[in-house]
Amino acid sequence: MARGDLLKKLFSSFKHEDKEGFYKIANEIIEDEQKKNHGILADELRMILFNGNSMYKHTLSTIKPSVPKDADKDVSLIEVVYPDKYFADLVLPQEKKEVLESIVREFRNWDILVSNGVFPSRKILFYGPPGCGKTISAHAIACELGIPLLYVRFDAVVSSFLGETASNIRKVFDYAKNDNWVIFFDEFDAIGRSRDDLSEHGEIKRVVNTFLQQLDNFKGRSLIIAATNFERSLDYALWRRFDEILNFELPTSEEKLKLCALSIKRFKGPVQVFEQYLGEMENFSHSDIDKMCQTIMKQCILDGRRIFTKNDVEFAVRKQSAIVAMRKTSY
Template sequence: MARADLLKKLFQSYQHRDDEAFRIVAAALIEEERKKHHVILANELDRIMKNGRDPCLYGGAMTSLGPVPRDSERQTPLIEIKNTKRYLQDLVLSDEIRQSLERVLFEFRDWEVLETNGIPPISRVLFCGPPGCGKTATAEAIASELALPLLYVRFDSVVSSLLGETASNLRKVFEFAERGQWVMLFDEFDAIGRSRDDTTEHGEIKRVVNSFLQIMDNFTGRSLIICATNFERALDPAIWRRFDEVILFSKPTEEGIRRLIMKQLAYLLVQPTHINELTRSLAGSTYADTERVCFWIRKTCALRGDRVVRTKDIFEALRSFSYRRSILQRMIHSDAPNIDRE
């Protein structure tokens, strides 16, 4: 069948919501690319089709791979499966970080080629650096780039007060992950990866670290494991050696903040003076803070029903940000219990 006819049928099947017809036509297009010796493109399209995500599959307690694993004591889900929408082009990254990520993506996409040659691809990556500097957002972007669902491990549920239950929960997570292909994100990884020499920790953390190392070493699933931590110095030395790639994130420069503002407000009509004012006011802030301020401005324009950013919008967004930051600073320096300080 001619390519033009295939494309027409592809769009018609989409219009009529005929999933089966869509898959058949897509397979024919992929085969046509193979015949043209466009192997890389054909493999990429085939991978996207095989790993295509339907939000309905991941929204509840059940997935197409069975029930989501739960903590035995509290019956809370141990994972959250997310349909991500960020891409690397949406982020502001240093050249070094971008090059490292491109290498991770390149190897993962050509997993079979490396495996055929007896070479393991990069499949375990450690993200470290201060909070709010893009670690979680980058993991989401990688999932989008690979057209894979993000399997977010919920440490508030995984870590249990019962002896041995945390290790059991970790096994459940990895057993579930082996049934599919994911980008697995262990955020706040130091919660289970702390050094076994830490004198402030009890014996249970040593057992958890040992269990995690054994489980990860024995994991055979074709997934990309990303662990993110704000406290890399607290990690056990043995854990560092398990990662194929380590990427260090840092607080953004003033130019980085400016670039993110321009990306975030790209679809609005904003004056250069407004960009300058935001950049100056947000100097020293994190990417997360910058994104939050820009999100406020975008919401204000959406609620008003126009795309023009006004001076009042800038000042209101910065006022809200300053108020929020002052509250957080008071909490950090107060005598009240604080998670980051405990």
């Protein structure tokens, strides 16, 4: 618990609308909790206080090592993200939600589990078609835990220079060990491709071996999540390294209707109309439904309306259906 003198100063600065003083004292409280080894609490306080605040980003840069970069392209290998999605924003089968909730519960009780000789689930693999909730689920886990998401940029990690990709992977893990994160490897197949793939050059073996080594030796108090749309291309040895593996699929009809209601909730209108278009939405992913609802909302906003109509829904469904059809023919 924070010291009494700090709490008094915090309340006083709030009363006198001293914003700068308030943030300064709040940061002292966070640092005080960190010194007491209350790492998760400190991270949750940071997330609550500074989520999306530029002042926090400045503070963060002064207490953490510099962001790792690719030596050739001079671009950052990672991006620090402060998610704003919670489990309440997810529309997934109940059994998948329960697994996600279990992962969060285990992480929050890290010390209790370790003191009893077991570790929480720390390495998670998400796989399935594009746009089916893998990324938003990773964001929601980070948000529920109150810790930042360390998004690993595969386009920067993968290098055309011999040995540089493996070096970049080491840089990412070296950076991550200095704090608590949800480390998110999106497009994971870019670095986890099977070493038996005859179409790949010898460099892929070096990359996969490096990743396996870093994964096995990583001791940081973080959660590692990898996501891929091409699970069949992953190296067999990688599958055995993950504590939890979740398959994300296209939403059911019931889930599609829930997604529509959730995505359009800021606007009024005949939500029941969406049910009439389920046939046309058969191949829609979570992302497709979100884009469809974005189209409806943009039409309303541009027309100065807060109420959508059946015509708005029909236009948006058909527009997104055309996009889905083009996408299928391009694969």
